[in-house]
Amino acid sequence: MKNSLNDTIKIGPIIYQEHIVEDLHDDDNKGLGLYGQIRHKEKVIELDSQLTPEVAFVTRWHETLHGISDLYNLKFKDEQVSILAVVLADVLQDNPKMRQA
Numbered sequence: 001m002k003n004s005l006n007d008t009i010k011i012g013p014i015i016y017q018e019h020i021v022e023d024l025h026d027d028d029n030k031g032l033g034l035y036g037q038i039r040h041k042e043k044v045i046e047l048d049s050q051l052t053p054e055v056a057f058v059t060r061w062h063e064t065l066h067g068i069s070d071l072y073n074l075k076f077k078d079e080q081v082s083i084l085a086v087v088l089a090d091v092l093q094d095n096p097k098m099r100q101a
């Protein structure tokens, strides 16, 4: 299932489309279910359709951090991305003034 064009995530100059996918799985390991994944070449961020809003929020940040790491060649490890995603989601949810200028 694909969303409208409004569901985009802009990372630097790059615009990713966000797609909600039923039963999201790893391409190389079909037995491995995923919450989310970023397709750098296609500029698509996929989120599993079964995620709660809170988990989707963190997962969106997780995949966005992978996109930031790729764009700026930061070489974030997945563990670092996982921690940063939770920390950023927490800070943004707990501090409304951190969400806008």
Ligand SMILES: [Zn+2]
Pocket (backbone or CB within 6 Å): 062, 066, 078, 081
């Ligand atoms: Zn990851």
